[in-house]
Amino acid sequence: MMTTKATHPRRNFKIRQYIASKSIARLTLDFIVINTILATLLAGVLVLITRDYHLGLDYIYHMYTELFGKEPRWSLPDDQFLYKNIRAFLATISLLSPSLFLGMIIYKFFVLRRDNLVFRRYCDLSNGGSEQYLNIHFYISSSLRLHNLQFTAFIRTYEKELEQASADNYPMNTFPLELRQDAFYPLPFNYVPSRFRLPLFNPDTLDTPCAQPQLELHDDGTVTVHTFERQIKLDPTRGDFCQIYVVGRGEVPDLQSKFSEIGSYQIPADIRFEPLPEMQTAYDVRKQRFTVKNWLDF
Secondary structure, eight states: OOOOOOOSSOOTTHHHHHHHHSOHHHHHHHHHHHHHHHHHHHHHHHHHHHOOGGGHHHHHHHHHHHHTTOOOOOOOTTOHHHHHHHHHHHHHHHHHHHHHHHHHHHIIIIIOOOOSEEEOSOEEEEEETTEEEEEEEEEEOOSSOOEEEEEEEEEEEEOGGGTTSOTTSOSEEEEEEOOOGGGEESSOOTTOOEEEEEEOOOGGGTTSOOSSOEEEEOTTSOEEEEOSSOEEEEOGGGTOEEEEEEEEEEEETTTTEEEEEEEEEEETTTEESSOOOOOEEEEETTTTEEEEEOGGGO
């Protein structure tokens, strides 16, 4: 018995992903555009059948308004069968489409929890004693109080020269990176720019195998990832890539729930080797809140 082979890769939940990633204004615009296209297509079919070309715009208007629930104010006296079938189709769509749109709004407001964290577009390089760091900047964009905000970081690599290699030398690898205590915020402030540091490779440990993977940046734009087993040398100009993923996890006591969000940086393209402009933060005693300047640079 022959079986049909599944097509891969599968891309599941594309509609849900689209709803999750777009704003309410964009979803509303999409809803209007889809109804406009549908009304235009139906009107075009009707014009081709009836040959009433001069009524094309009227048909578009009547069908468009009917899709939004308005009572029909048009008819086809010479072709009742066609008219009734189009009317039945429009009535079905006008019943389903508002329900689907309302469902998307409910999904956005009451089910989906996202964008509690906003990561700065770039990270910057800094020095502390004999160590170098990447500064990861973020702020909490939610008005809800967050608790136990904890960051973890991973580095993902791809070595193009290993594309045809054996399974022992897989071209794609992911490693956890070491973070310090400043990556934990028990009770963070909302709308206040903050940062934590990601330690880079320390030359003082050059002769010691790395217990934790470490990233080393070179002046020529190449990158070396030091691991316990080997050193992975990456050159973006030959098709390699290196990415840092930052995952923020925390609790939302007001909702009795947890959240997890992710940010990513291309290395070295998203690194600024000069310090980024500092955010100017001050506490307003009278208003009992923080004020921040220089948001345009975030």
